[in-house]
Amino acid sequence: EPEVTQTPSHQVTQMGQEVILRCVPISNHLYFYWYRQILGQKVEFLVSFYNNEISEKSEIFDDQFSVERPDGSNFTLKIRSTKLEDSAMYFCASSDWSSGTEAFFGQGTRLTVV
Amino acid sequence: GIQVEQSPPDLILQEGANSTLRCNFSDSVNNLQWFHQNPWGQLINLFYIPSGTKQNGRLSATTVATERYSLLYISSSQTTDSGVYFCAVDTGRRALTFGSGTRLQVQP
Numbered sequence: 001e002p003e004v005t006q007t008p009s010h011q012v013t014q015m016g017q018e019v020i021l022r023c024v025p026i027s028n029h030l031y032f033y034w035y036r037q038i039l040g041q042k043v044e045f046l047v048s049f050y051n052n053e054i055s056e057k058s059e060i061f062d063d064q065f066s067v068e069r070p071d072g073s074n075f076t077l078k079i080r081s082t083k084l085e086d087s088a089m090y091f092c093a094s095s096d097w098s099s100g101t102e103a104f105f106g107q108g109t110r111l112t113v114v
Numbered sequence: 115g116i117q118v119e120q121s122p123p124d125l126i127l128q129e130g131a132n133s134t135l136r137c138n139f140s141d142s143v144n145n146l147q148w149f150h151q152n153p154w155g156q157l158i159n160l161f162y163i164p165s166g167t168k169q170n171g172r173l174s175a176t177t178v179a180t181e182r183y184s185l186l187y188i189s190s191s192q193t194t195d196s197g198v199y200f201c202a203v204d205t206g207r208r209a210l211t212f213g214s215g216t217r218l219q220v221q222p
Binding site for chain 1: 144145147149154155156157159162200202204207208209210211212213214215
């Protein structure tokens with residue numbers, strides 16, 4: 001069964017460093033998303049991406065965040081200068097227009113900023 | 115924005131028991147999904163159910179869109195059902211809003 005894959009599964013970075021989280025969405029899906037979950041809290045929407053541009057973004061998705069689809073299979077989230085409060089689980093998801101809006105999530109990348 | 119409330123926040127069951135989890139939402143939705151977050155943090159899709167009733171094994175879900183709630187039923191619970199159950203809704207923006215979840219613990 002097709003699935004969304006994310007790498008790495010866990011990343012530790014120093015405060016102020018840039019990180020790139022990577023995702024391979026399901027191959028025939030057109031919409032891509034990033035969500036985050038701070039430990040013990042609910043999952044929060046960050047951004048959606050369609051047709052090579054941002055479709056929606058939340059207040060959390062400020063100038064330190066950016067997304068890119070560098071090639072036909074990968075989708076990335078970049079955090080330019082990490083802060084301690086960026087420590088969270090980051091989930092990538094994708095959905096296909098023809099199957100409604102059901103989103104399928106990857107296994108997550110746990111980001112720890114020290 | 116839309117509000118999503120889940121109840122109960124915590125639930126402890128003995129293996130074999132049945133349970134009902136509830137999700138209330140404050141506006142019309144075109145997508146409602148139920149997820150199970152396992153102990154490793156993975157979000158597992160359970161149901162895509164903006165309206166109607168679906169069943170998958172011991173799990174079933176019902177969404178009454180006109181009354182803005184959804185129910186997730188777990189029958190004959192097993193220890194592997196433990197984890198957090200999230201309801202998430204979308205009003206058409208393709209941005210899921212998650213509830214705070216129900217933490218389920220099934221004891222042997």
